[in-house]
Amino acid sequence: MSFSFFKPSRPKTPQEVVRAIKDSLNALDTKTVVDVKALEKASEEVEKNFVSLKYMLQGDGEVEPNMEQVSQLVIEICKEDVLTLMVHELLNLGWAARKDLVHCWSILLKHKVESTHCCVEYIENHLELLDFLVVSYDSKDIALNCGQMLRECIKFPTLAKYILCDWLQWSFRYILDSACFELFFKFVELPNFDVASDAFSTFKDLLSKHDTIVAEYLTAHYSEFFDLYDKLLTSPNYVTRRQSVKLLSEFLFEPPNSSIMKRFILEVHYLKVMMTLLKDSSKTIQIYAFHIFKVFVANPNKPQEVKMILARNHEKLVELLIDLSVGKGSEDEQFEEEKEMIIKEIVRLSRVPNLLNG
Known part of the structure; x- marks a missing residue:
């Protein structure tokens, strides 16, 4: 489906694009919008505005993006808390809008303004966004979108460390009896095959993208981690067993995990x-x-x-x-x-x- 008719006749400034996105996302909030027609109009506006955002971030194939405008766009998005709105309104978005959001999310995180990943820095200061993306694996409608967004986040060491280490440590200390403790160990065994497979892709990235962080985490939480991993290795589900033993055979042999390997091969179990x-x-x-x-x-x-x-x-x-x-x-x-x-x-x-x- 083509959305070329959404292309604005007069190019908007970065400030105008961000303001339009923010207003349309706020208008989409189902807690405040009860009129069906108003909700439909808000949804159309969001979709149109995300197309404008994508167009400004990547160009249209013929015209290259103006990098100065892109930098201004990134600054405005962080300044206006649009990243927070994007995440929290995911469930209210239509399929096309979610697809464009995920695409733009990747570009936004990678873009540097004066050697700084502004959007990554924003997420570092709003870590609840990572919490939301993680637990959204329990929401089938947006699980795959959130998984893609999480994997983009995991490319950056500080965000990966929070998801893998700090977030889990918080869980271990305060909510041992909750589903959060099992985290991805639970998600990779969800009954929906697509969601479970996506969760395993994210789980694999967590254990393979940043060797030093993973080694530190496994050293500090060896028993907790392998007690849970043991359940994956012995799962009645063939796909879970295959993926788990393959991943284990990969990350145990990484040089930074040599001390983990030495400890692992001493255990009779x-x-x-x-x-x-x-x-x-x-x-x-x-x-x-x-x-x-x-x-x-x-x-x-x-x-x-x-x-x-x-x-x-x-x-x-x-x-x-x-x-x-x-x-x-x-x-x-x-x-x-x-x-x-x-x-x-x-x-x-x-x-x-x-x-x-x-």
Whole structure:
């Protein structure tokens, strides 16, 4: 659907565009508007104004945006608290307006005014906006829009740190019994597949975009995090298990998480979880589980209990590993070499006195 007829005949100034957006969003507030026609008119105005905003931010394909105007636009949007209105009125917007809002949100956050990300700085001073976007995964109508907006926020370290660390720490301290404690661990298992998948994309970004922040968070909240992550690894939902073990196999091997990895591979419980996943009906899950399982086996400082479990289960483990393969090519050669090394170590442990019956 084309909205070219919305293009203003006389170009508006940034101040006029922002004022029009603010007025139309305020007019859309269903708490104050009871007349259906007035609401429809307000909705049309919002849609028209977001098209104007998009046009000014990115141009129209033929005319490049005026960067001085864009900077003034960003300043005015922050000054007039339009970002707050955009977030809180999301649920009242139509489909097209939400789509344009999300598109503009990305541009606004990236734009710098005199080396400063003004909109990011605004959100840093209005962190309740991040809270709203996070909990909106419970609102199916806007969950996907909020997910896109959150992932744009997560690109910036200060905002990612709040969502991952500060927001969760606040939850741990004050509302342990609320749904907030489970946060994305809950959202990735929502019954709506699209929403759950989107939540997992955001969850993955949180754990992969900023290594140092993630390492600090996992170090401070190791037990809380892995107690919840354990539920994802053992979920009856195939997609949840596959996504979770894949993500775990990725972020545990990041260099900043080496101390987390060393702690993780000392825990018998997680060895047993990986052994269970090695028996999963999905070959893909088996492969991801193997990449974590092999570190338990290859660890030169294995705890006695880990050695005993590997020794006692050596026959089933060797049988599973022999049947496991990734296909053909150089990747397969490396996999087979690693697998052979792991099998040899398991067999060696099975021959150590006292491990089988210790």
